[in-house]
Amino acid sequence: MTASRPSVPAFAVAPVFAVAGVVATVLTALSGRYGYHRDELYFLVAGQKLSWGYVDQPPLTPLIARVSSEVFGNTPMGLRVVSTLACAATVVVVALLAREFGSERRGQVLAAVCAAVSGFVLGVGHLVSTATYDLLAWMLICLFAVKLLRTGDGRWWLWLGLTAGVALENKYLVVLPIGALLLALLIVGPRGVLRSWWLLAGVAVAGLVALPNVVWQFQHDWPQLTVAGGISEDDGTENRIMFIPLQLLQLSPFLVPVWVAGFMRLWRMPWARAVALAYPLLCVVVLAVGGKPYYALPLLLVLIAAGCEPMLRWRRTTLVVGLSLTAVTSALFTLPILPASAVDFVIPVNKEQGEQIGWPALATSVAGVWNTIPADQRDRATIFTGNYGEAGALRRFAPALPTYSGHMSFADWEHPADTQNGPVLLVEMERTPSFETHFNRCRQVGTIDNIVSNDEDGTALVLCDSPAEPWSTLWPKLRRYY
Known part of the structure; x- marks a missing residue:
């Protein structure tokens, strides 16, 4: 390997999976409180009317809702089993990303913990939503993209394409991080990974997997474009106003120094500089179209994965206190911990809590x-x-x-x-x-x-x-x- 194509440390399997296991245990223990979210009630009906598409989404999430409810029971707890597993898998992937950036055992574990206590990860992991599986898909795409850039092995385009194709059967938003990363590669390189037949093969795989829903949308006059346009028109101004505050708050304010350190660290790595640049490019796109602020959050998790190794130089007490406060506040505002009668306290910050009651x-x-x-x-x-x-x-x-x-x-x-x-x-x-x-x-x-x-x-x-x-x-x- 050359200096620009570094090797990676060993993966901290046991402690990382232990962190993921704790997350899965907590989500399972709380998954039966309150009740179904309004979107989950919709997915249950959609899952009974399986199709290659719906006016507002591709078919994957309704399919998962049907499988989970039939296998584990038509209860909030049964419905959410697959979401819980997806959330735990996301924690593991964040640790794997930290490893790709050269983090040793402690850095990988810290990355897993940061993901596990972040508000956004816990929030989407608690519920069945398109964002739940979208987050895992985005993280896998980023992992394969980082492997591609680190090794220069074009075969990673196939895995990236396969994951993107599956993600397109869940939500079309996956084109945003891929587009941001491609644009970043054109700007800062390394451009060599774009001059490969493997890229075309990856695009072909993604297109083949996504084709059934694309055909359905075509046959029905692209209703998702109508839905997306309506959401942007209805909420676009509010989304733009709240974009920066929610970038700071939805993961956790304590994690802001971590992802800032991650950005700076990646910017100093020539092979990974495009990964750092992809986040601000994605922010510009989301702001331009009036998209929801959480659309950019998965790339912040990539920066957090990169920033954990530098954070190990902090005093241990500072890290422990900061992560503990993050865990408490994230759980309070995203998980069904409070009595249902007290949920008005958190609704101004996270209205999805209230949508599970009544x-x-x-x-x-x-x-x-x-x-x-x-x-x-x-x-x-x-x-x-x-x-x-x-x-x-x-x-x-x-x-x-x-x-x-x-x-x-x-x-x-x-x-x-x-x-x-x-x-x-x-x-x-x-x-x-x-x-x-x-x-x-x-x-x-x-x-x-x-x-x-x-x-x-x-x-x-x-x-x-x-x-x-x-x-x-x-x-x-x-x-x-x-």
Whole structure:
């Protein structure tokens, strides 16, 4: 090996896997508290309607949700088993990245601990979400890219391409770090890895694996672009304003010196300089498109992996205290530790905590109003919800009720028959007159009163006499992509 192609130390297998095991144990112990997240309720339904694509996502996460719930049980704990394993694997990959950057045993273990106590890793590891598996895929892609740059062995393009292809079956965001890394290679090198037939082979592998969903999107007029455009338009300004603060907070403020040290360390390594530059390039892209701040966080974990070796020069007491405070605050704000009645304390920082509370009660309230509809009218009556979380909750906790929604892929799965021309019970987060004009004589008959101030607290239950026109005519007007 030349100086620019360094070898790596031995991998600290036992302590790194011990850290990952602790993370898996903690997540498992807490996975049954609170309840399903609104996205998880959606994934459960999507998993029962497997397809090569959905309007808002590729098929991998719904598939995993179905497998996990069928193998381990249709409970929050059973549903989250695969997410827990993915989170533990992410911790191991971060340690492997530290090894690639030349970190010895203690540096690798510190990298694993930093990942394990970071808020973002714990948060996405607790839930079933596209971000959970996206994070693991990004870290693997970065690992293979670093191996490629360190060794100059073009065959790593195949592993990178395979992982990218699988990631594209989960979320299209994977093109962002790959694009940032390629641009960084063009700017600072080493450009030699781009002049290889292995690169074309890796692209071919990625394209082949991702092709089924790409074909599905093409056949359905690229609905994910519509969804992405709506999210950017709706949240873009807020995302840009909060981008820098959340880069500092979502992993942990204590870890900021670690990833700054990692950036400086990589910048001094000619073969790894592109890895350092990829992060600010990705930040520019995310800011430009108004993407969510967490889109750039996986590359910060790469910088943390690189920065742990320099951090070993800190006083041990400082490291222990800092990591302990990080673990406590990350767990408090991302895991279901507090009593459900106290979650309002953390919702301003992490609203996803509140989105796991109150769904069975919502279903009970809706069922109670439904039962007030005269029995002779119920065979023509319908329940229409404003979002997929409400629809998913009713499908899970009140499956006998005729529940429909025009939100995301629910709009594609089924709609009421025109013969269902009787009463319509609307579940609305906020009463919307323009929306209610699609139905005849609507009046509020109930309100959802949650124990926490989440999105569904105060949701209106509105009973209308009938749809204003046949459902087949009305349905396209009720469709929502975001």
